[in-house]
Amino acid sequence: MELGGQIFENRQRYDELSHQMRHVEDVIKLLDPAYNLARITVKRRQPNKWFKRGTLYRRALDRRALDVLRTATEPMTTTELANGVLAAHGVQDASKDDVLSIALGIQHSLKNHEGKGVERIGEGNPARWMLRTP
Structure with a gap:
């Protein structure tokens, strides 16, 4: 109490x-x-409706993004990956802000794993990513 x-x-x-x-x-x-x-501002992100926050959220989002990259025929941007993750999850009514929130999480994950399984293709913006080939 x-x-x-x-x-x-x-x-x-x-x-x-x-x-x-x-x-x-x-x-x-x-x-x-x-x-x-x-x-100086505090991040005021609202949790999305489909995936929960926390360590399991990040791991699940990483796996979902990698699944989308595995089936991709060409390098993808994080926004394209977010749309692919949502489509694979069966989400049809995602707002632009929701997609960008998920894309931001995917972007941070990809940057953390750059060179260890994924690689950035080219130097243009927005960055395009694909699985690293051994």
């Missing part, structure tokens, strides 16, 4: 601090509209 109370208090404190941080960001933007807030 005590732990539950502490969790509740932490959530309330999180809401208060988050609200204060938004005020700080707004004031900075008022003073200098060109200032890059990316260094």
Whole structure:
């Protein structure tokens, strides 16, 4: 019961601090509209509807992305991979933001595994990826 109370208090404190941080960001933007807030802002991503967050989420997403790459005939961008993962999962009504959220997770995973199973093809943007051939 005590732990539950502490969790509740932490959530309330999180809401208060988050609200204060938004005020700080707004004031900075008022003073200098060109200032890059990316260094100080807290990531406010909403969880997607289809895959849960956490270590198992990352591993499952990695596997799904690799399955899509295995069947690909040419290098793919992370957005194409995200669309392929969602299609394989049977998702038809994904919004653009949902696709980009999943593509971002795939991109981080691919960069972490670059040269160890996947490779970036070419130097253009957006990056195109394919499985590394031994």
